[in-house]
Amino acid sequence: MGLTRAQIEALLDENRNHHCEGLGPDRVCVRIEAIAQLPSRFGQFQIVAFYNNRDNKEHVALIHGNILEAKDVPVRIHSECLTGDVLGSLRCDCRDQLESALRMIGQMERGVLLYMRQEGRGIGLINKIRAYALQEQGLDTVEANLALGFRDDEREYSVAAHMLLSLHIQSIRLITNNPNKINDLARYGIKVSGRIPHIMPPNEHNRFYLETKALKSGHLIDTFGQAHLPEQADPPMVEGMDEEVLAIIRKYYK
Numbered sequence: 596m597g598l599t600r601a602q603i604e605a606l607l608d609e610n611r612n613h614h615c616e617g618l619g620p621d622r623v624c625v626r627i628e629a630i631a632q633l634p635s636r637f638g639q640f641q642i643v644a645f646y647n648n649r650d651n652k653e654h655v656a657l658i659h660g661n662i663l664e665a666k667d668v669p670v671r672i673h674s675e676c677l678t679g680d681v682l683g684s685l686r687c688d689c690r691d692q693l694e695s696a697l698r699m700i701g702q703m704e705r706g707v708l709l710y711m712r713q714e715g716r717g718i719g720l721i722n723k724i725r726a727y728a729l730q731e732q733g734l735d736t737v738e739a740n741l742a743l744g745f746r747d748d749e750r751e752y753s754v755a756a757h758m759l760l761s762l763h764i765q766s767i768r769l770i771t772n773n774p775n776k777i778n779d780l781a782r783y784g785i786k787v788s789g790r791i792p793h794i795m796p797p798n799e800h801n802r803f804y805l806e807t808k809a810l811k812s813g814h815l816i817d818t819f820g821q822a823h824l825p826e827q828a829d830p831p832m833v834e835g836m837d838e839e840v841l842a843i844i845r846k847y848y849k
């Protein structure tokens with residue numbers, strides 16, 4: 596049971612002329628522009644498309660169940676990764692994280708996945724590919740990241756926070772392995788009532804994280820010797836990982 600037709604109409608009405616002073620130093624404001632059903636392989640969802648006043652990105656929320664005025668709503672924030680999410684790249688674990696979050700939410704009473712169109716957490720696709728190329732030339736992931744400047748995490752959280760406020764969500768339980776994210780959202784007025792660890796089931800694609808022997812000098816290296824850029828601000832945790840690997844991953848993702 597998602598949002599009813601009447602609730603959808605009311606949300607669209609309310610957003611038609613929405614202007615507020617905005618969140619954060621960038622005065623970020625978003626508006627719900629369209630809502631539709633989105634049945635998927637992960638369950639029954641509705642998709643909410645947002646306009647925002649800062650970038651020309653069309654961020655979306657995938658909602659499952661009725662989240663209007665609800666408390667303790669499980670929420671996952673995912674940063675777009677074209678190479679991983681769509682093209683199935685094994686240089687990162689974005690697709691595993693996305694699919695397992697959608698699967699989890701699809702089986703819950705209600706939940707939301709915010710899909711933020713901020714490739715590589717804001718560095719952009721071209722810069723991300725540049726970083727891959729720099730790694731191939733021998734720079735490690737840290738150096739490659741430094742060469743590309745900083746990520747725009749602040750923007751990500753102010754837009755995400757406003758999206759949750761626009762959906763009238765009273766409080767959330769953040770699906771994350773990174774407790775710092777809670778403060779990032781709370782800063783923008785989101786009530787975070789708890790955290791749900793995001794532990795992915797093992798599969799043939801994320802198995803490389805389980806291969807302790809492949810972990811060298813604090814960097815995640817896959818079986819082909821390629822380092823991985825931490826594109827999601829969340830350490831990957833796969834069922835069956837041992838403590839030693841988890842410790843290395845936590846350090847690597849800070």
Ligand SMILES: [Zn+2]
Pocket residue numbers: 613614615616617623624625757
């Ligand atoms: Zn606003």
Ligand SMILES: [Zn+2]
Pocket residue numbers: 676678679680686687688689690826827
């Ligand atoms: Zn990725």
